[in-house]
Amino acid sequence: MVDSNTTKELLDKYYDRLPKKGDWGSLLSDDFLLTGTVVKESKGREAYMNNNFFRCVLGLRVKSMIIDGDSACVIVNYDLMSPKGNRFNADVAEVWKAREGKLVSIAIYFDTAYFQKSMS
Numbered sequence: 001m002v003d004s005n006t007t008k009e010l011l012d013k014y015y016d017r018l019p020k021k022g023d024w025g026s027l028l029s030d031d032f033l034l035t036g037t038v039v040k041e042s043k044g045r046e047a048y049m050n051n052n053f054f055r056c057v058l059g060l061r062v063k064s065m066i067i068d069g070d071s072a073c074v075i076v077n078y079d080l081m082s083p084k085g086n087r088f089n090a091d092v093a094e095v096w097k098a099r100e101g102k103l104v105s106i107a108i109y110f111d112t113a114y115f116q117k118s119m120s
Contacts, residue, residue, distance in 0.1 A: 004067045007098045011065065011072055014103065019059045025049045029102040036095070036107035048106075056080040056119075063091070072096040080118070088118040 010027055017024040025045055034042045034051070042048055059079040066073045074094045081087050093109040 004069055007067050007070055007072050010098055010103055015060060015062050019057055027103050029104045033105040037109045037112055070098045082119045086118060090115060
């Protein structure tokens with residue numbers, strides 16, 4: 001089991017690097033798993049990193065973070081821009097798991113109707 005401090009360090013690095021387009025992929029395990037309110041789950045670091053969502057991210061703010069050992073729930077407010085140039089922001093609940101110094105999975109939950117409307 002990963003301790004809470006290690007999980008927090010991983011997540012702090014992830015949320016710092018993501019909007020800067022920094023090296024956040026190195027924080028993920030090779031077999032990283034994405035689930036939750038998504039069209040389909042994805043498996044593998046590269047599949048997650050190539051998700052179209054990340055092209056839309058302009059910035060983010062972590063609103064709250066609850067960590068218990070190797071598990072965490074983070075509420076994040078994302079500043080986004082659709083491919084058509086529409087700017088909007090959205091709250092996303094992200095449930096994380098860490099293992100052996102890497103982030104191994106995320107389950108994301110968000111308002112899909114609002115997101116679809118904002119993307120069009």
